[in-house]
Amino acid sequence: MIDTLKLSTRLQDSGMPPEQARALTEELSQGLKEQAVSKTDLELALAKLETGIITKISLMMVVQLFAVYGVIKYIHG
Structure with missing residues (x-):
């Protein structure tokens, strides 16, 4: 100020x-x-970003698990 x-x-x-x-x-x-911008405004924005990042990483991990499962199933017939 x-x-x-x-x-x-x-x-x-x-x-x-x-x-x-x-x-x-x-x-x-x-x-x-x-x-x-208040500290609370920044904290809320940061929490929203963190949640979005965690969600995207989790989704990527699930996709990777299904891809690995598909490869294993394909190899072992």
Whole structure:
């Protein structure tokens, strides 16, 4: 997050009117908050990815087992 007081002060020190500096700082701060991703959001996304990977690996293992079974059955007639 940003230090809104520090930003507003720096804008005012550079010549921006105080009212405008405060309004700009508040809007910027609000916009950043809306775009921020929380730790919980990241954990949920990671869990979803892990589940997908595990599912795909499990499916590949099942396919491989059937392929090996088919080869063994073919060889032994």
